[in-house]
Amino acid sequence: MERTFVMIKPDGVKRGLIGTILQRYEQKGLRIIQARLMKVSRVLAEKHYQEHRSKPFFPELIDYITSGPVFAMVLEGNKAVSTVRLLNGATKVEDALPGTIRGDFAISTTENLVHGSDSAESAEREISLWFPDAFTS
Ligand code: ATP
Numbered sequence: 001m002e003r004t005f006v007m008i009k010p011d012g013v014k015r016g017l018i019g020t021i022l023q024r025y026e027q028k029g030l031r032i033i034q035a036r037l038m039k040v041s042r043v044l045a046e047k048h049y050q051e052h053r054s055k056p057f058f059p060e061l062i063d064y065i066t067s068g069p070v071f072a073m074v075l076e077g078n079k080a081v082s083t084v085r086l087l088n089g090a091t092k093v094e095d096a097l098p099g100t101i102r103g104d105f106a107i108s109t110t111e112n113l114v115h116g117s118d119s120a121e122s123a124e125r126e127i128s129l130w131f132p133d134a135f136t137s
Contacts, residue, residue, distance in 0.1 A: 002080040003033065005126035007115040010068035011106075013037070018071050021101055021114060024087055025075055034131050035073040040066050047129055057110065064110055072130050081123055084116035 008021050026032070040048075045065045052058050075084060089100025093109045096102035106112045117123035 001076055001078065002120065002123075003074055003076045003127060004080040004084050004117045004123045005115075005130060006073050006075050006084055006117075007130075008071040009065060009111070009113055009115060010070055011064075011111040012113040013069050013071055015105075017105060017113065020105075024101060025084065028077075028083060028087060030075040030077040030080055030083065033074040033076045035071065036131075037069050037071050039069050042066055044129070048126065060110055074127055074131060081117055081120055085118065088114045088116050 006025070008018055012018065012021060022032070042062060045062045046053070049058070049061055049065070052061060055061075077083060087101060089096035089102035089106075091102075091109065091112065093102065093106055093112065096106060096112075098104060101114050102112050117126050
């Protein structure tokens with residue numbers, strides 16, 4: 001079993017899509033291990049997106065992710081990391097295929113509704129960042 005960190009971003013929460021998005025993960029067979037609706041501090045946002053610090057879209061990304069509550073969670077299942085990314089769809093809005101969460105509901109590359117860790121290593125780092133009190137085994 002693998003675990004991954006997943007977040008419904010502020011646009012997903014604002015648009016009332018938490019239930020719809022959760023249903024896709026659950027229907028696929030992923031299990032919710034931890035979940036929390038939370039406001040994101042700039043410090044946490046900058047740590048989470050540290051790899052993008054030098055990108056031109058970084059300030060916009062931090063403003064967006066701190067603009068309202070997010071629904072953060074840990075999901076568990078067979079190949080959870082790659083499965084979530086498949087369900088989420090491509091990052092670039094024009095590449096996100098119908099049938100994926102972004103393909104069906106997102107209209108912008110920045111405001112793209114969801115985040116999923118991109119590797120097992122990222123998942124471990126992100127789970128301990130977002131759920132510091134979570135049990136890890
Ligand atoms: P996430 O990390 O949120 O799951 P991702 O792994 O699919 O997304 P990354 O390349 O890590 O994509 O980008 C992180 C986030 O930064 C994207 O989800 C998006 O919100 C934003 N972003 C990425 N590329 C761009 C871009 N070219 N213009 C604007 N925003 C972008």
